[in-house]
Amino acid sequence: MHPASTPSASPLVPPGAPVRLAVREIRKTFPGVIANDRVTLDVRRGEVHALLGENGAGKTTLMNILYGIYQPDAGEIVIDGREVRVRSPRDAIAHGVGMVPQHFLLVRRHTVAENVALGLSGTRFLLPVRGVEMQINAFADRYGLRVDPHAAIWQLSISEQQRVEILKALLRGAEILILDEPTSVLTPQEAMQLFGVLRRMKEEGKSVIFITHKLDEVLAAADRVTVMRKGRVIDTVPVGMASKPQLARMMVGHDVDFQLPARHPGTGAPALVVEDLWVQGDRGLPVVRGVSFVLHRQEILGIAGVAGNGQRELVEALTGLRRVERGRVTVLDRDVSRWSPRTMSKMGVAHIPEERIRMGIVPPMSVTENAILRRYEEPPFSRGPLMDYVSATRFAQQLIVEYSIQTPSPRTPARLLSGGNIQKLILARELSHRPDLIIAAHPTYGLDVSTTDRIHRLLLQRRDDGAAVLLVSEDLDEIRALADRIGVMYGGELVAVVPAGTDRETVGLLMAGQRV
Amino acid sequence: MGVVDWILGVLVRGMALGTPLLWGALGEIYAERAGVVNLGVEGMMILGAFFAFAAAQLTGHPGLGLLAAALIGGMAALLHAFVSVTLRANQFVSGLALSMLGLGLAGLLGRGWEGFPLSNPLPERSILPPLGALLAVAIWALLYHTRWGIILRTVGESPAAADAMGIDVALVRYLAVVFGGMLAGVAGGFLSVAYRPSWTEGMTGGIGWIVVALAIFASWDPLRAIGAALLFGTLFHLSFRLQAWIPPEPLQMMPFAFTILVLAIAARWGARAWRAPEALGLPYLRGER
Numbered sequence: 168m169h170p171a172s173t174p175s176a177s178p179l180v181p182p183g184a185p186v187r188l189a190v191r192e193i194r195k196t197f198p199g200v201i202a203n204d205r206v207t208l209d210v211r212r213g214e215v216h217a218l219l220g221e222n223g224a225g226k227t228t229l230m231n232i233l234y235g236i237y238q239p240d241a242g243e244i245v246i247d248g249r250e251v252r253v254r255s256p257r258d259a260i261a262h263g264v265g266m267v268p269q270h271f272l273l274v275r276r277h278t279v280a281e282n283v284a285l286g287l288s289g290t291r292f293l294l295p296v297r298g299v300e301m302q303i304n305a306f307a308d309r310y311g312l313r314v315d316p317h318a319a320i321w322q323l324s325i326s327e328q329q330r331v332e333i334l335k336a337l338l339r340g341a342e343i344l345i346l347d348e349p350t351s352v353l354t355p356q357e358a359m360q361l362f363g364v365l366r367r368m369k370e371e372g373k374s375v376i377f378i379t380h381k382l383d384e385v386l387a388a389a390d391r392v393t394v395m396r397k398g399r400v401i402d403t404v405p406v407g408m409a410s411k412p413q414l415a416r417m418m419v420g421h422d423v424d425f426q427l428p429a430r431h432p433g434t435g436a437p438a439l440v441v442e443d444l445w446v447q448g449d450r451g452l453p454v455v456r457g458v459s460f461v462l463h464r465q466e467i468l469g470i471a472g473v474a475g476n477g478q479r480e481l482v483e484a485l486t487g488l489r490r491v492e493r494g495r496v497t498v499l500d501r502d503v504s505r506w507s508p509r510t511m512s513k514m515g516v517a518h519i520p521e522e523r524i525r526m527g528i529v530p531p532m533s534v535t536e537n538a539i540l541r542r543y544e545e546p547p548f549s550r551g552p553l554m555d556y557v558s559a560t561r562f563a564q565q566l567i568v569e570y571s572i573q574t575p576s577p578r579t580p581a582r583l584l585s586g587g588n589i590q591k592l593i594l595a596r597e598l599s600h601r602p603d604l605i606i607a608a609h610p611t612y613g614l615d616v617s618t619t620d621r622i623h624r625l626l627l628q629r630r631d632d633g634a635a636v637l638l639v640s641e642d643l644d645e646i647r648a649l650a651d652r653i654g655v656m657y658g659g660e661l662v663a664v665v666p667a668g669t670d671r672e673t674v675g676l677l678m679a680g681q682r683v
Numbered sequence: 684m685g686v687v688d689w690i691l692g693v694l695v696r697g698m699a700l701g702t703p704l705l706w707g708a709l710g711e712i713y714a715e716r717a718g719v720v721n722l723g724v725e726g727m728m729i730l731g732a733f734f735a736f737a738a739a740q741l742t743g744h745p746g747l748g749l750l751a752a753a754l755i756g757g758m759a760a761l762l763h764a765f766v767s768v769t770l771r772a773n774q775f776v777s778g779l780a781l782s783m784l785g786l787g788l789a790g791l792l793g794r795g796w797e798g799f800p801l802s803n804p805l806p807e808r809s810i811l812p813p814l815g816a817l818l819a820v821a822i823w824a825l826l827y828h829t830r831w832g833i834i835l836r837t838v839g840e841s842p843a844a845a846d847a848m849g850i851d852v853a854l855v856r857y858l859a860v861v862f863g864g865m866l867a868g869v870a871g872g873f874l875s876v877a878y879r880p881s882w883t884e885g886m887t888g889g890i891g892w893i894v895v896a897l898a899i900f901a902s903w904d905p906l907r908a909i910g911a912a913l914l915f916g917t918l919f920h921l922s923f924r925l926q927a928w929i930p931p932e933p934l935q936m937m938p939f940a941f942t943i944l945v946l947a948i949a950a951r952w953g954a955r956a957w958r959a960p961e962a963l964g965l966p967y968l969r970g971e972r
């Protein structure tokens with residue numbers, strides 16, 4: 168079931184419900200950004216309050232202030248009618264605030280029980296885990312958050328890890344629970360389950376702050392929604408009175424109508440052939456297990472899946488960054504299974520890496536230097552041992568205009584650009600030489616709507632020009648919008664390749680490891 | 684002399700030298716489990732050796748000597764904790780500086796005592812070797828079966844997770860580093876009041892460095908540290924015993940060469956078993972990204 172088709176699943180909180188938490192005029196700046204600008208909102212008892220905003224809107228910053236991780240520059244926090252100072256997470260916990268951060272704070276090598284027992288007051292000194300296990304099981308039943316207390320965190324799936332984070336907060340008596348983008352790591356079905364858990368918490372009178380940048384989820388799970396944009400609160404409205412286009416406009420700041428060009432019919436010759444590929448993960452275990460597929464020119468093959476199902480290792484193997492244990496990778500009729508990233512790139516394979524700052528650019532080097540990173544040792548950028556910075560700068564300037572990269576100058580260190588502009592710089596570099604094969608991992612992760620749209624158009628255009636595109640993404644909507652075929656990875660296997668029009672539900676089930 | 688006697692003799696002496704190795708290694712493991720590397724072991728040990736000697740000589744009680752060693756070790760470690768936890772400086776540089784500081788300071792203070800034998804030493808096979816083994820078991824139980832153990836290990840694996848649960852990361856790290864330093868001090872004290880009851884400048888002779896390697900070799904497990912310390916103690920002692928047949932220089936290199944070998948093996952093949960605490964060596968600042 169598509170969340171959009173469900174009306175607000177929970178009854179509205181009576182407007183008279185008492186305010187449990189209020190923030191007034193909160194301001195927080197980081198060097199060069201006003202992350203929170205006079206933010207004011209209130210959360211009632213027994214309410215699921217959505218905080219909607221694009222990436223960089225300041226949602227996480229506000230929650231980190233509520234949880235005592237950041238100190239605000241100005242403003243106040245009022246809990247149950249009293250102004251409080253939250254100097255540390257310890258203070259936040261004492262005031263009944265719990266948080267499930269976007270990037271979980273769990274000790275991977277410890278068990279679930281150890282993670283929960285940590286700092287839980289009232290656990291005994293000796294053998295603390297025993298009593299905690301029973302508590303975990305009791306809470307797990309009450310909220311439908313089943314998880315094995317003895318399991319080590321690294322053995323759990325991402326959604327199970329999320330349950331542990333929620334349990335941690337609940338067991339510590341959280342009355343106000345903050346969930347930062349909880350659905351970004353879940354399949355659509357798992358997200359629906361999570362909404363069920365939120366409903367149960369609500370029934371017990373708890374308050375939930377639910378952060379997201381997806382409109383459908385707001386409509387499916389929240390009672391009221393506060394929209395943030397560029398550090399400011401735009402408005403708070405009851406969900407029953409909000410429409411999707413209206414929320415989108417508030418979130419983005421202008422009308423949203425990003426209709427992508429129509430699908431191009433027909434495909435070309437095979438560009439990438441993968442046969443029975445096996446790849447090891449960082450722990451030395453096989454994490455890509457016998458993957459086979461063919462990708463043609465003029466085709467976008469989307470790889471969907473929940474994070475950690477072998478997608479990263481697959482991409483690294485295909486770009487020469489990780490050793491191929493078994494199987495064969497053929498690019499444009501040449502066996503490249505043992506090739507280095509350098510030769511792959513020389514052959515015309517473009518790589519848009521998952522970690523754009525760590526792997527996509529050299530942060531302290533200038534935009535110009537980053538722009539020629541692929542071809543710095545060729546003319547016209549260098550002659551013999553000498554660099555020709557004049558032509559390099561000319562080239563960079565050309566890319567800056569063509570890809571509308573916002574930078575003070577080509578000499579600016581790349582690290583000073585915003586995430587979206589760093590990504591545009593990477594795309595410019597990788598796509599400018601007309602690659603035959605493009606391997607893009609999460610190309611729009613964390614970017615705003617207009618940059619995302621621009622990148623989507625670039626990929627579609629290259630496809631129409633004859634390139635083959637492998638698009639790995641956790642964003643099912645992105646894959647459904649761009650891909651000609653959708654492959655789903657689960658547990659290191661490519662469990663299915665389905666046509667583009669396949670409904671969300673089916674793909675979601677495949678992502679959860681169910682055969683359909 | 685029969686072969687059996689010879690071997691037994693070597694083992695007994697190996698255990699004697701294994702004792703300071705064990706105490707030192709337990710201290711280092713304890714601190715590293717909280718995420719702080721302390722390369723100042725050599726310095727804390729030599730300070731412990733000198734203060735133990737001086738206190739034992741002046742009071743006439745070797746036990747008071749060991750107490751003084753624990754105190755000075757803890758104080759030296761406090762300095763390291765301040766620099767690496769509060770000031771968040773590079774832990775490795777701070778530890779190295781502490782080693783040099785300790786060696787220099789002990790040398791300076793010990794000028795007048797150089798070569799002095801201790802009048803009332805502790806017997807080498809005193810309570811310290813069994814106490815060391817007992818301590819290892821106690822620290823193991825503390826780490827794995829108590830609330831404090833979970834807290835300490837979490838601080839070493841993920842200080843951010845500990846902080847988010849309301850735990851004072853800096854406090855835990857201070858306590859761990861200081862306790863570790865106290866054990867290192869006792870390890871040094873054992874050298875000057877029991878193993879070689881006297882004071883000589885530089886009498887730790889590099890044992891502190893082996894202690895650091897032992898923490899890794901034992902894969903941060905206090906129980907494994909017992910065997911590891913015994914092994915290295917024996918090796919160390921062998922390098923004295925074999926001097927009758929082999930020139931001393933290569934022999935003295937033996938424990939260190941073996942250390943390098945062991946670490947190389949651990950790095951190459953033991954990657955999974957030898958997993959260091961994840962936040963080892965990393966200063967923590969809330970909200971930093």
Ligand SMILES: Nc1ncnc2c1ncn2[C@@H]1O[C@H](COP(=O)(O)OP(=O)(O)O)[C@@H](O)[C@H]1O
Binds near residue numbers: 202220221
């Ligand atoms: N610790 C930090 N240091 C510097 N800048 C930060 C920090 N945290 C957030 N920011 C900046 O503040 C802005 C808001 O970020 P954030 O609150 O994470 O947004 P959201 O969660 O809505 O995506 C962004 O421009 C981000 O780069």
Ligand SMILES: [Mg+2]
Binds near residue numbers: 223
């Ligand atoms: Mg965020």
